[in-house]
Amino acid sequence: MRWHTQGESANRHIRTALALRQGECQHGPVEISDVAALRSAAGRVLLDSIGRYDSAATMRIAETLAAAGNPAELVAAALTQARLRERARGRFGADADRMLFTPDGLEQATRATVAAHRAARLTGAGHRRVADLCCGIGGDTIALARAGCFVEAFELDPVTAAVAAANADELGLTGRARVTCADATAVDRTGFDAVFLDPSRRAGGRRIFDPGAYLPPWPFVAETLAGAACVKVAPGIPHGLVPAGVEAEWVSDHGEVKEAALWSGAFRTTSRRATLLPSGATLTDGAPGRPPVRAPGRWLYEPDGAVIRAHLVAEVAEAMGGALLDPRIAYLTTEAPVPTPFATAYEVTDVLPFALKPLRALLKAQDVGIVTVKKRGSPIEPETLRRQLRLSGSAHAVVIVTRVAGKPTVVLCRPPQPAA
Ligand SMILES: C[S@@+](CC[C@H](N)C(=O)[O-])C[C@H]1O[C@@H](n2cnc3c(N)ncnc32)[C@H](O)[C@@H]1O
Structure with a gap:
């Protein structure tokens, strides 16, 4: 935990508020101490008092909250979370107002509808004890726990792991989801019915399009797919990279392609599948002939x-x-x-x-x-x-x-x- 001195805190608070207001940066930093502070009674009251984030009013809100005696550090952390929650509502709906985020964690989190679809597929196959190997802020962990799995979630980054644990707790899922800060590549997988892996596709705040640059790296992904597993990948994954005997499912939500998921072992049902949410309509590969070609009809x-x-x-x-x-x-x-x-x-x-x-x-x-x-x-x-x-x-x-x-x-x- 690192709490700043009053002078440092005030500076950080003013920098954050100014930067947020001027749109210079999208978020202030999130530190591990913020997680506990924002979940304290004072933190909760503060976050609730900000309510819906209004970028035009950031400076005024920050000044009012600081003048009311709130520690500048806490005000800065709460403003950052209010802004992240605003952005998260599209992905997590009303849950966003009870969750905490990191900027990168939010960018990479699976939207609730897509995570629920995946979790239903995993539990439908009867798998109950699931290892979520790179859990981020817990988007998939939450969906898996809600679908009835017992989830052991692992995350390398300590702040992100603390956020994931806080989210599971806040949403009443502690009995079904446990988060550990650990390297997924060193996790002992014995005792798990299934493994879910969502490797990092961001580095230095930027998206990674090349699967060769995923973290953990592709050889670990391939090794994971040798057992009963589901691996989330970017929708642009080249078909040639999908290992033999593994199903690739592309998922869209309201017409926008969100991700591809690779299903191996007992989860594989076909070689290629397209699933459209929210309807859940799903199409698998057959062996159609070449479609005819003709001028536009009606x-x-x-x-x-x-x-x-x-x-x-x-x-x-x-x-x-x-x-x-x-x-x-x-x-x-x-x-x-x-x-x-x-x-x-x-x-x-x-x-x-x-x-x-x-x-x-x-x-x-x-x-x-x-x-x-x-x-x-x-x-x-x-x-x-x-x-x-x-x-x-x-x-x-x-x-x-x-x-x-x-x-x-x-x-x-x-x-x-x-x-x-
Ligand atoms: C794409 S995100 C996971 C998002 C998550 N499924 C969700 O819905 O919130 C990938 C996460 O993997 C973590 N990560 C990367 N390498 C890791 C490793 N070797 N062990 C554990 N976690 C790792 C990153 O810190 C990042 O938070």
Whole structure:
């Protein structure tokens, strides 16, 4: 624990408040002493009194709290947490207001919906004693414990481990989750039914895209996948890196691809899978033939990103009786509407060769003022095209720029109807 002298504390508090207000840094530092201090009675009252974080009012709030006799160190720590909680609500919902975070820990934490899906898969297979080898601030630990597992969680960084332990305790999961500050590579795995590993994909505040630079390193990941395990990886993982006999599952939430998970041993059910949350619709690899290729029919479909990443577009085409617009572009088409959870359907109104003037004239004639621009297989920048169109009408259209029979083409569509 390191508590600063009054002078240092005041300086840190003012620096943090100023930096937060000016947006110069996104967060103040989080120290191990902050965890206990923020969980003390005084810390809780202070955090509650800040409530929703308002960056414009940071300095005023900091001054008011300090003037009320709160230690400057605690005020700085509470302001940092208030800001992190604000950012965490999208991932953790109402739980965010009871949790603590570190900036890196929050960036890397699995969102609650995705963690719950994974935990359900693990418990569905009957696995109860789970080792969470790199638990971070505890996103997956919490979901696993809530799903009924007994979780032994390990984390190398002492501050992050303290935060994870505090979060499990705060959410009433102490009896189901125990956090130890330890190196995952040295953990004895005997006695565990399953291992979950979420290696670090950040260093020095930056994202790591190369799996070779994960921490713990890739050989440890590969060794973990030799038993019954689940390893979370970035969705951009090259298919060639997935070890033989391991399932790769790509998961999206509300249409955004969030992660890939590698499932080995008893957890493997297929070789490739796409799961769409929140519906839970899931698609596995079959052995479809090559989908036919034809010009746009009355309906155009944009497969979910998880389906595309999992290379399962042909499976969707086969299930729908659909065709591709181009052999290498992930747009599908049918003449009659075919409902599918795996793609967004657009009703086609017009198809024309790509050229700015005729496109603009057509959209103006249709009183279109709002356009959603989508593209695949075209170098255009959606934002640039939107600006170049200079539209002022009131109707909404979807402009899809792609290739049909090798030619740059625009497919105009009605906006999709929100699901009932
Ligand atoms: C991607 S984060 C885990 C996020 C977590 N699943 C969650 O949802 O909150 C990876 C964590 O692994 C930790 N880590 C990296 N190398 C480690 C090692 N050898 N042993 C234990 N933890 C390690 C990092 O400090 C980081 O907090």
